[in-house]
Amino acid sequence: MVGPSVDFWQQRFEANDIPWDRGAVSPQIAPWLADGTLAVGQRAAVPGCGSGHEVLALVQADVLQWQPSEPLDAVFEQTCWCAIHPDHWADYAAQLHRWLRPGGRLCLMAMQVVRPGAAVGCIEWPAPPYAAVPHPRGWRELAIGLVRR
Known part of the structure; x- marks a missing residue:
């Protein structure tokens, strides 16, 4: 498989070469907590949590290996998907x-958008427009609340 390995990501974190890291909790957590999309005390996961700012409010999960003992109420997915090699995207979606x-809610912070006609399968995907959340680097992340069918 070609693409980022565990060592690749480890080296990025050790060198503090993580420009996507806000240095704080995503501002989108507050609206999702306020409207009930996420709730303190829910069974939740934050796959690929990086520096773990959101883990302070939620919990952490290993992306391709870990399985919860019971189904989760929510997953806060902040660009972990784009860090996984495309060969593993279908496995990650599963x-x-x-x-x-x-x-259950998949709270997705994405730098990408679904292409017209792309298969979305077992997740109920809302129509655009999606809320754009400013990033300290001048980027914009899309805040998309999805519901498992």
Whole structure:
């Protein structure tokens, strides 16, 4: 497989070469907590949590190996998907589906958008426009709340 390895990401973190890291909790956590999309005390995961700012409010999960003992209420997914080699995207999507209970929330912070006609399978995907959350680097992340079918 070609693409980022565990060592690649470890070296980036050790060198503090992590420009996507806000240095704080994503500002999108507050609106999702306020509207009930996420709730303190829910069974939740933060795959690929990086520096772990959001883990302070939620919990951590290993991306391709870990399985919860019970389905989760929510997953806060902040660009972990784009850090995974494309060969593993289908496996990761299946993991997210397995982790969530029916009706569970996938709170997705994405730098990408779904292409017209792309298969979305087991996740209910809302129509655009999506909330754009400013990033300290001048980027914009899309805040998309998805529901497991």
